[in-house]
Amino acid sequence: MDNDCLFCRIVAGEIPAAVVHETETTLAFRDIDPKAPVHVLVIPKAHHTDVVALVLADPAAAADVLGAAAAVAEAEGLRGDGFRLIFNNGGYAGQEVFHAHGHVLGGRPLGPMLARS
Ligand code: 5GP
Ligand code: ZN
Numbered sequence: 001m002d003n004d005c006l007f008c009r010i011v012a013g014e015i016p017a018a019v020v021h022e023t024e025t026t027l028a029f030r031d032i033d034p035k036a037p038v039h040v041l042v043i044p045k046a047h048h049t050d051v052v053a054l055v056l057a058d059p060a061a062a063a064d065v066l067g068a069a070a071a072v073a074e075a076e077g078l079r080g081d082g083f084r085l086i087f088n089n090g091g092y093a094g095q096e097v098f099h100a101h102g103h104v105l106g107g108r109p110l111g112p113m114l115a116r117s
Contacts, residue, residue: 002047007099026068037107038076042069051087054100078106
């Protein structure tokens with residue numbers, strides 16, 4: 001655990017979160033500032049700065065995160081209409097929390113994949 005990491009502190013129960021799914025290696029909870037009717041963050045319980053670090057250090061845990069994201073999509077009723085799974089990595093992607101996490105987004109049409117600039 002990284003004591004300075006927000007998501008490690010959520011895993012440790014030091015900061016509350018609306019948990020929707022949990023396994024031995026993963027935790028999924030609702031984003032505090034949802035960008036869609038369903039916006040759930042899926043994280044490995046172990047601290048890795050981003051999904052590349054996660055997959056390099058522990059490929060099985062990365063697979064667990066994908067499995068958890070699929071379970072969340074199913075449980076939230078997103079599979080029929082579709083949903084988006086996003087991993088922001090580093091500065092250009094606007095990553096704000098440096099503990100690997102996938103965003104499960106759905107519940108309405110999500111528009112183009114990226115805003116054009
Ligand atoms: P990133 O930009 O790093 O991919 O996404 C970080 C996400 O974490 C953002 O969508 C933000 O709303 C969410 N977030 C930041 N602080 C908290 C918090 O304390 N609790 C929860 N549940 N989500 C948070
Ligand atoms: Zn962490």
